[in-house]
Amino acid sequence: MASKQLRQLTRDEVDKHNQPGDLWVVIDAKVYDLSRFQDLHPGGVAALLDPEVAGKDATEAFFGLHRYEVLEKPQYKRLQVGVIEGEKSVIHGRSTGEISKVPYAEPTWLAEGYHSPYFTENHRRFQKACRQFFDEYVYEDAQAREADGKRPSQSVIDKMAELNLHAMRMGPGKHLKGRVLMGGLVKPEEFDYFHELIITQEFARSSLRGYGDGLLGGKVIGLPPVLNFGNEELKARIVPDVLAGKKFICLAISEAHAGSDVMGLQTTAVKSEDGKEWIINGSKKWITNGTFADYFTVGCKTEDGFTVILVERGPGVETKQIKTSYSTTAGTAFITFDNVRVPVGNTLGEEGGGIFVILSNFNHERWVMCCASARGQRGVVEECLKWITQRKVFGKPLSSQAVIRSKLAGMIARAESCQNWLENVTYQMCNMSYKQQANKLAGQIAFLKSFSTSSGQETARDAVQIFGGRGITQTGMGKYIEHYHRTIAFDALLGGAEDVLSDLGVRQALRAMPRDARL
Numbered sequence: 131m132a133s134k135q136l137r138q139l140t141r142d143e144v145d146k147h148n149q150p151g152d153l154w155v156v157i158d159a160k161v162y163d164l165s166r167f168q169d170l171h172p173g174g175v176a177a178l179l180d181p182e183v184a185g186k187d188a189t190e191a192f193f194g195l196h197r198y199e200v201l202e203k204p205q206y207k208r209l210q211v212g213v214i215e216g217e218k219s220v221i222h223g224r225s226t227g228e229i230s231k232v233p234y235a236e237p238t239w240l241a242e243g244y245h246s247p248y249f250t251e252n253h254r255r256f257q258k259a260c261r262q263f264f265d266e267y268v269y270e271d272a273q274a275r276e277a278d279g280k281r282p283s284q285s286v287i288d289k290m291a292e293l294n295l296h297a298m299r300m301g302p303g304k305h306l307k308g309r310v311l312m313g314g315l316v317k318p319e320e321f322d323y324f325h326e327l328i329i330t331q332e333f334a335r336s337s338l339r340g341y342g343d344g345l346l347g348g349k350v351i352g353l354p355p356v357l358n359f360g361n362e363e364l365k366a367r368i369v370p371d372v373l374a375g376k377k378f379i380c381l382a383i384s385e386a387h388a389g390s391d392v393m394g395l396q397t398t399a400v401k402s403e404d405g406k407e408w409i410i411n412g413s414k415k416w417i418t419n420g421t422f423a424d425y426f427t428v429g430c431k432t433e434d435g436f437t438v439i440l441v442e443r444g445p446g447v448e449t450k451q452i453k454t455s456y457s458t459t460a461g462t463a464f465i466t467f468d469n470v471r472v473p474v475g476n477t478l479g480e481e482g483g484g485i486f487v488i489l490s491n492f493n494h495e496r497w498v499m500c501c502a503s504a505r506g507q508r509g510v511v512e513e514c515l516k517w518i519t520q521r522k523v524f525g526k527p528l529s530s531q532a533v534i535r536s537k538l539a540g541m542i543a544r545a546e547s548c549q550n551w552l553e554n555v556t557y558q559m560c561n562m563s564y565k566q567q568a569n570k571l572a573g574q575i576a577f578l579k580s581f582s583t584s585s586g587q588e589t590a591r592d593a594v595q596i597f598g599g600r601g602i603t604q605t606g607m608g609k610y611i612e613h614y615h616r617t618i619a620f621d622a623l624l625g626g627a628e629d630v631l632s633d634l635g636v637r638q639a640l641r642a643m644p645r646d647a648r649l
């Protein structure tokens with residue numbers, strides 16, 4: 131509704147409408163006529179007829195109980211009949227592309243008045259474009275698909291493909307050659323891990339956990355073995371369509387029988403008599419994007435040990451949905467392979483060399499998860515800071531309670547630590563070859579992921595305490611906190627469980643101990 135059509139009213143005029151059936155309120159200098167809405171109000175009529183509310187300024191009461199987005203819904207927006215003469219609205223909701231002014235809601239490199247040694251002008255322009263894009267095209271779809279559990283809309287996948295975002299999410303490398311990235315904002319040879327960090331963090335900021343994995347999380351982990359270990363014919367056939375968002379791929383390693391223990395896997399691949407095909411039998415469980423994948427990067431037990439093979443959807447391949455703590459938009463699947471025949475040319479890496487194929491991508495996968503985790507924690511900090519300032523208890527804002535401030539202190543410190551450590555690791559990645567990264571950063575990244583996810587879990591628990599009942603309610607004020615708390619365990623499990631990773635980090639450090647070091 132354009133503001134010029136709205137009436138200019140005084141507070142005295144509004145106050146005359148304070149009865150059932152003739153009920154106005156002021157919220158942030160806007161006048162709403164709730165006369166016909168009163169009986170439909172989800173919070174009941176009584177709350178609206180309170181003498182402190184009916185005909186009065188209900189701004190504080192309103193924001194103690196509703197998110198701003200309620201006022202933006204078309205069915206409620208049209209309840210506005212006027213504005214208070216000579217006053218201006220000061221409160222606003224989420225606006226596309228905006229940098230938040232809430233302290234700690236942005237990493238320091240984006241916050242006004244701070245500096246960074248890592249991010250260039252090009253990164254800054256790139257971030258702006260990414261935020262604009264994700265706010266505009268991804269945010270709404272994430273909300274809708276998380277609610278209906280359907281896979282991310284093809285229109286979003288196509289839009290991302292136009293900008294080559296699917297290719298950029300695979301990190302810097304040869305696969306970017308000749309592509310126009312983000313409408314030409316960054317040249318393929320200039321694209322570095324900080325650009326990729328920006329994509330992952332902007333995406334994590336505007337999406338929800340299940341949707342985040344649904345929007346081709348399977349490709350981020352399932353395609354690298356093809357890119358790095360597939361033969362040229364296979365790559366030419368598979369990669370372009372996957373990076374164009376026309377075909378989907380997933381990584382199928384874990385089984386009901388075994389997860390991290392790859393040697394315990396029971397899916398088998400045996401050669402056909404003529405030696406031209408693999409015949410695959412077995413099952414896979416918890417496979418992200420499996421329900422809609424066209425290709426499966428499958429870990430198999432073979433004569434020589436463990437081998438990774440690319441399987442195409444076809445006869446003998448069946449995928450069924452698994453319901454997990456997040457929505458089915460992620461396409462998490464139970465997969466069965468029943469005498470599936472695959473050309474031996476689909477072998478990724480050496481026969482029996484599957485461990486190397488899988489391990490080689492772990493650092494990158496875990497680092498991506500660290501990017502998302504740091505950003506997720508920051509989102510919770512922003513929600514909590516807003517809530518404790520706008521919510522009043524015993525006549526005072528929640529922020530006046532020392533115990534609440536102390537929880538915020540921990541959350542902020544953890545979010546800042548994760549981001550700062552992450553930026554340092556990212557800088558190292560930019561200056562190391564893939565091999566050096568494997569040597570020098572496996573431990574660092576394992577620690578960072580383990581620290582980030584345990585920080586996230588602590589933050590989730592504290593946020594629920596701060597939001598109370600709303601922190602366990604899927605709609606209304608605490609909806610993001612409820613979602614974060616419900617889905618945080620995914621981060622701590624996927625890509626290596628917390629305890630396993632911490633131990634890996636220490637073992638890496640012990641291996642690097644100088645022989646002559648003594649106290």
Ligand code: HEM
Nearest residue numbers: 155162172173177178183188191192195196197200206606
């Ligand atoms: C334009 C005016 C208003 C609209 C469109 C509106 C709409 C809604 C909606 C959609 C809900 C469901 C919860 C949610 O989605 O957040 C709700 C809940 C509620 N509303 Fe309103 N409301 C308005 C004004 C008010 C006012 C002025 C009060 C009085 C303080 C009030 C008190 C409540 C209460 C107590 C709840 C239940 C909150 C809960 O379950 O946590 N509402 N309202």
